[in-house]
Amino acid sequence: MNRENETDIGKAAESPGLPPFRFSELLEKKVILQDWGEYEDFFRFSSNVGKIDEGSVLVKVGNGFELIQGFPKIKRAIMLAPALKNHFKDIYSVAVEEKMNGYNVRVIEHKGELVAFTRSGHVCPYSSERSEHLLEHDFFKDYPEYVVYGEMVGPDNPYVPKDIYGVESLDFFVFDIRSREGIPLPLHERRELASDYGFTQVELLGEFELGEAADRIREIITELGKKEHEGVIIKDPSMILQPVKYTTSQTNCADLRHGFRFYNESGKDYLFARVVREGFQSVEWNESEEEIKDRCLRLGESILRPMRESILRVQEGERIRDDVRIRVKDESTIDRFRMYLERLGLDVIFSPPERIGDEYVVNIRKMNRSTTDKTLGIIEGQLWS
Amino acid sequence: MNRENETDIGKAAESPGLPPFRFSELLEKKVILQDWGEYEDFFRFSSNVGKIDEGSVLVKVGNGFELIQGFPKIKRAIMLAPALKNHFKDIYSVAVEEKMNGYNVRVIEHKGELVAFTRSGHVCPYSSERSEHLLEHDFFKDYPEYVVYGEMVGPDNPYVPKDIYGVESLDFFVFDIRSREGIPLPLHERRELASDYGFTQVELLGEFELGEAADRIREIITELGKKEHEGVIIKDPSMILQPVKYTTSQTNCADLRHGFRFYNESGKDYLFARVVREGFQSVEWNESEEEIKDRCLRLGESILRPMRESILRVQEGERIRDDVRIRVKDESTIDRFRMYLERLGLDVIFSPPERIGDEYVVNIRKMNRSTTDKTLGIIEGQLWS
Numbered sequence: 001m002n003r004e005n006e007t008d009i010g011k012a013a014e015s016p017g018l019p020p021f022r023f024s025e026l027l028e029k030k031v032i033l034q035d036w037g038e039y040e041d042f043f044r045f046s047s048n049v050g051k052i053d054e055g056s057v058l059v060k061v062g063n064g065f066e067l068i069q070g071f072p073k074i075k076r077a078i079m080l081a082p083a084l085k086n087h088f089k090d091i092y093s094v095a096v097e098e099k100m101n102g103y104n105v106r107v108i109e110h111k112g113e114l115v116a117f118t119r120s121g122h123v124c125p126y127s128s129e130r131s132e133h134l135l136e137h138d139f140f141k142d143y144p145e146y147v148v149y150g151e152m153v154g155p156d157n158p159y160v161p162k163d164i165y166g167v168e169s170l171d172f173f174v175f176d177i178r179s180r181e182g183i184p185l186p187l188h189e190r191r192e193l194a195s196d197y198g199f200t201q202v203e204l205l206g207e208f209e210l211g212e213a214a215d216r217i218r219e220i221i222t223e224l225g226k227k228e229h230e231g232v233i234i235k236d237p238s239m240i241l242q243p244v245k246y247t248t249s250q251t252n253c254a255d256l257r258h259g260f261r262f263y264n265e266s267g268k269d270y271l272f273a274r275v276v277r278e279g280f281q282s283v284e285w286n287e288s289e290e291e292i293k294d295r296c297l298r299l300g301e302s303i304l305r306p307m308r309e310s311i312l313r314v315q316e317g318e319r320i321r322d323d324v325r326i327r328v329k330d331e332s333t334i335d336r337f338r339m340y341l342e343r344l345g346l347d348v349i350f351s352p353p354e355r356i357g358d359e360y361v362v363n364i365r366k367m368n369r370s371t372t373d374k375t376l377g378i379i380e381g382q383l384w385s
Numbered sequence: 386m387n388r389e390n391e392t393d394i395g396k397a398a399e400s401p402g403l404p405p406f407r408f409s410e411l412l413e414k415k416v417i418l419q420d421w422g423e424y425e426d427f428f429r430f431s432s433n434v435g436k437i438d439e440g441s442v443l444v445k446v447g448n449g450f451e452l453i454q455g456f457p458k459i460k461r462a463i464m465l466a467p468a469l470k471n472h473f474k475d476i477y478s479v480a481v482e483e484k485m486n487g488y489n490v491r492v493i494e495h496k497g498e499l500v501a502f503t504r505s506g507h508v509c510p511y512s513s514e515r516s517e518h519l520l521e522h523d524f525f526k527d528y529p530e531y532v533v534y535g536e537m538v539g540p541d542n543p544y545v546p547k548d549i550y551g552v553e554s555l556d557f558f559v560f561d562i563r564s565r566e567g568i569p570l571p572l573h574e575r576r577e578l579a580s581d582y583g584f585t586q587v588e589l590l591g592e593f594e595l596g597e598a599a600d601r602i603r604e605i606i607t608e609l610g611k612k613e614h615e616g617v618i619i620k621d622p623s624m625i626l627q628p629v630k631y632t633t634s635q636t637n638c639a640d641l642r643h644g645f646r647f648y649n650e651s652g653k654d655y656l657f658a659r660v661v662r663e664g665f666q667s668v669e670w671n672e673s674e675e676e677i678k679d680r681c682l683r684l685g686e687s688i689l690r691p692m693r694e695s696i697l698r699v700q701e702g703e704r705i706r707d708d709v710r711i712r713v714k715d716e717s718t719i720d721r722f723r724m725y726l727e728r729l730g731l732d733v734i735f736s737p738p739e740r741i742g743d744e745y746v747v748n749i750r751k752m753n754r755s756t757t758d759k760t761l762g763i764i765e766g767q768l769w770s
Contacts, residue, residue, distance in 0.1 A: 073770065075768035075769065075770050076768060076769040076770075077766075077768060077769075078763045078767075078768075078769050079763050079764060079766070082763075082764060082765055082766035083766045083767070083768055084766070085766055086765065086766025086767070087766065087768060244768060263660075263661065263664070267657065268653035268654060268656070268657040269653060271653070271656060271657055271660065272652065272653040272656055272657075273769075275648075275656065275688055275689075275692075276648065276692075276769075278689060279648070279688075279689055279692035279693060279696060280696060280763060282689060282693055283693055283696045283697060283700070292689070292690070292693070293682070293686075295685070295689060296682060296685030296686040296688075296689050296690070297678070297681060297682045297685055298685070299684075299685040299688065299689060300680070300681030300682055300683070300684040300685030300686075300688075301678075301681040301685075303660055303664075303681075303684065303685075304660075304663060304664055304667060304677070304680060304681050304684060305677070305681070307660075307661075307664035308664060308667055308668055308677070311664060311665060311668045312668060315668070378463045378464050378467075378665060379464060379467060380467055380471065381462075381464070381467035381468045381469075381470055381471025381472065382463075382468070382471070383460035383461060383462060383463075383468055383472060383629060384460065384461040384462075384463050384658075384661075385458065385460050385461075
């Protein structure tokens with residue numbers, strides 16, 4: 001970090017909620033981390049500091065800094081009806097929006113360009129370029145104080161590629177607009193504003209009185225499950241109470257089917273959380289003996305079949321990996337994205353870019369070294385201590 | 386600790402492998418912990434110290450101390466054939482003994498009475514009393530330097546009650562005899578010696594050349610699985626190489642069926658380890674599509690059905706618990722065992738003792754507060770963060 005930056009950092013002290021005397025201390029303790037290369041203007045919080053959430057970002061603006069709050073963790077209903085009754089007890093109705101299966105980013109405009117932050121507060125070069133083409137810039141000119149929150153969804157997705165949404169490449173589905181301090185717009189106001197600027201939005205699936213909400217959401221979840229969609233976010237329309245998420249058993253099992261190909265990377269927390277959700281949903285939905293058996297089989301198969309396939313692959317001399325794809329307009333994004341992934345510690349192999357129309361498609365092989373090594377060890381007779 | 390003990394502790398320094406100057410330091414750091422009440426003569430190691438394993442015990446003998454090595458952790462074959470080939474490559478044949486499902490203890494004679502240590506090095510008052518009646522004392526008079534290792538098995542078992550072995554109350558199945566330093570007798574010598582003193586022993590299921598061992602053990606495992614028995618320990622007959630364990634899918638699933646009634650206590654490691662075993666066994670055994678499906682269903686049911694039952698119980702106002710039973714000759718063992726469990730942090734309710742013949746039977750309810758509280762919270766609408 002150069003001398004000029006040191007001066008600037010002193011000014012970050014003026015950001016809301018951050019006592020001045022602590023900034024350099026937090027930087028030294030690596031609680032605040034500076035981004036790199038073209039993104040040196042950004043400093044992310046690697047843990048919670050007072051009211052500032054992990055993943056929040058300090059942005060150098062002129063001679064000072066501005067804080068962009070992190071994405072608040074949305075809590076999960078395990079048993080839907082009591083969770084709604086308990087969490088939303090002081091309001092009359094709830095709005096239900098689809099929770100899509102992709103990865104969420106926050107977008108701002110900075111020095112004339114759109115910048116997309118991941119949940120952890122990194123600037124993702126790929127998501128930034130995609131946002132540049134997917135979001136209407138006028139919005140950011142007209143509302144420079146707002147941050148646009150959305151889910152990046154589709155097959156050209158280097159984190160969670162999905163074909164189930166009818167998205168051809170990658171789209172940005174807005175689900176929140178908040179001030180930089182994290183204060184959300186009320187739901188209908190936000191939907192209207194997003195619509196005015198032509199943003200693609202997550203679907204509003206209904207607004208229900210609290211008394212009927214659990215039953216209606218269950219109907220919605222059943223339909224979403226049939227399409228292997230992920231689930232719903234249940235919101236206080238005024239956005240004063242925190243939203244709550246609830247997901248389908250099918251997405252749960254689809255996650256396991258994908259995740260257990262890399263069983264040693266996905267690990268214990270991943271498995272346990274999903275098992276608990278299945279248990280409670282089965283009880284809440286009063287399942288018949290046949291439905292219970294179906295769910296047990298679905299769970300068992302979601303765990304064991306992908307593990308089996310990975311073991312068989314390693315036996316055949318393959319290495320376990322996850323193949324994903326990106327599509328960019330600016331060829332330089334490819335290298336910047338590779339450096340970004342490598343900096344995060346991923347072991348990736350990029351294919352040569354293929355020109356398709358005015359874009360470049362690159363296949364990325366994410367190597368799961370931990371699962372490969374563990375499996376290989378066991379196949380070669382390693383014991384488990 | 387009184388002044389007299391402090392003097393004695395100095396002498397523990399003379400125990401093999403323990404540098405004198407470290408004893409008081411380890412005691413202060415609680416690496417060595419003194420047992421209590423009538424067992425103040427014993428100090429257990431709460432972690433590994435050099436070549437001394439966690440669970441090892443220092444025993445006050447006369448004016449000095451003697452070390453009793455902990456029970457060595459037996460490593461597990463996940464894929465049987467390569468594990469055998471790799472681990473036992475330098476020997477001609479392996480012996481296979483049944484691995485029984487109970488809890489293992491080490492027994493010595495101290496001041497004329499038998500004392501049973503658990504794996505962690507605690508003296509268990511119940512196991513000590515039972516050993517007193519189950520093991521021939523002459524052995525310990527004739528071989529005071531030996532430690533008898535065995536599995537406590539049967540329904541009157543406060544840790545792992547099992548009806549599957551045809552044991553009426555509780556029996557002690559010897560599987561090892563070692564010197565206090567942990568050096569084992571060769572397998573056949575040990576079996577003969579145990580037989581000479583009328584000890585009950587784990588079954589010797591065969592001795593196989595290395596080349597055929599995996600196939601033969603698979604046949605054995607298939608038969609044991611049908612009876613829901615646990616599995617086998619595969620040993621170098623000379624006991625120079627470390628033994629290896631291998632278990633049946635049925636015991637794996639039976640563990641899950643039991644453990645997932647207390648899903649929040651059993652937890653993530655418990656689940657993950659068992660899932661991994663199932664995956665590799667399925668591949669190694671070259672299962673047909675139908676066998677794979679059966680295994681998936683068995684796994685799913687072993688996880689979800691007990692969870693469902695616990696949730697339903699809590700919904701009906703019950704608290705989740707594990708009911709076990711002990712049977713003692715000396716009524717005072719009951720109180721000493723209760724104090725022991727409470728000291729370990731368990732929440733237990735003892736029934737009034739019922740006299741049966743010359744013994745007392747006590748039902749013990751072990752309360753699973755963590756699972757009860759977690760389940761109750763979710764039923765009442767708590768969110769999962």
